Amino acid sequence: MRVKIENYGEADGQYFIEYFVSGLSSNQLDYLHNNLSEECEIHEGMLKIKMYFDERLYPFQSDVAKIKLDDFIAREEIEMTVFLTSFLEDM
Template identity: 60%
Template sequence: MIVRITDYGKMQDKNFVDYSVSGLTSSQMEFLNINLEEETEIDGDVFKLKMYFDDRLFPFQSDVAHFRLDDFIAREEIEMNVFLSSFLEDM
């Protein structure tokens, strides 16, 4: 499974992060699409996920994030990979 952040920011006063996940089987994508509460979409062989965060939890709001953006993106991608992997264990 490969998780990539494709976009992040603020939209309609909500902080969001868009993830693109590849390397999943169609049954894994269907399982995630049905069982996750977040906004999800299957686009061919890519699973897309949009998560919303309040200001307190949004990972890209700090000043440190602006100076070490690549580190923050990599950490978020790893954390989402771990989350999805553990979620798929229930499949």
């Protein structure tokens, strides 16, 4: 499984992160798509997950994140990978 952040920011007063997840079987894709509470869609064999955050919980909001943005993006990708892996264990 590979998790990549494709987009993030603020739109219409809401902070969001869009993740693209590749390397999943069709069963895993369907399971995640049907069971995650986040906004999801399957696009060209990948799962697109869009998560919304309260401003104070948005991971890219801090001054440190603005200086070390690549580090924060990598950490978010790792955290999502761990979350999805544990979620798939219930499959």
